[in-house]
Amino acid sequence: MANSSTTESAEALFDATSSDGDGRASPCSAQMEGFIRAERPALLSWLRSRTALEQxxxxxxxxxxxxxxxxxxxxxxxxWRFLLYRIAPSVLADRARRTKSHHAADHVQLDGLDIVSAEPSQERxxxxxxxxxxLRTAILDLPPKCKQVFLLNRLHGMTYAQIAKHCGISVKMVEKHIHKAVTLCLAKVEKGG
Structure with missing residues (x-):
């Protein structure tokens, strides 16, 4: 019983062209079309016994x-029948060589797999x-002394003691400025502007 792909394959053959020896294309003759229709089931049976998949x-x-x-x-x-069954083993051998040279057995089907990228998404x-x-706007909006202390610590990597000495303030005051800067920046970023 022919399925739709078999019928479509057969129909495609009848629309095919071949070379008639002088380079011109000629349509599949009615005699060849009849031969293909008659031989297709037997050839498919022979090929099915030698291939893994129907396709x-x-x-x-x-x-x-x-x-x-x-x-x-x-x-x-x-x-034609003799030729057909001389061609068939050749076709199978060609397909086997192609499969082997393309390492088809090593191929992995990706259909249905969720492939997650290590890269962040465009939305992220x-x-x-x-x-x-x-955050940049929040830092720029900090009070001047608070901004200076925060940038010296986070941008320049200075310790609280170094900042205190550089700015002429106590370490405790540096801690307060850093705490204030972090609190204001977080609030502004969480608020969204």
Whole structure:
């Protein structure tokens, strides 16, 4: 019983063209079309017994008939069956070589797999840029002394003691400025502006 892909494959063959020896394309003859319709089930059965998948047998049959079309005008119709079964093992061998050379057994199907990237999503990148812009604005809006102490610590990596000496204030005052800066910046970023 032919399924729809078998029927579609057969129909594609009848629309195919072949070379008639002088380079011109000629359509599949009615005699060849009848031969293909008659031989297709037997060829598919023969190919199914030698391939792992139904689809492989279908594709191999298509390849066999396409190769056979080259001979429709150069060989008599009574020789086509013999040619077809000489072509078929050749097609299977070609497909096996192609599969082996392409390492098909090592291929992994990606359909249905959730592949997660280690890279952040575009949404996360945009959100990060927005948060960075808010933080920059929050730092720029800090009171001058508070901003200076915060930047000396976070940007220049100075210790509280170094900042105290640099600014002429106590370490305790540096701690208060840092605490105030962090609190104001967090509030502004969490508020969103």
């Amino acid at each position: 492989d047998a279908e594709e191999a049959a298509q390849d066999c008939f396409m190769r056979l079309l080259r001979y429709q005008h150069s060989k008599p119709a009574f020789a 990148i945009i959100a990060g840029r927005e948060e960075l812009a808010l």
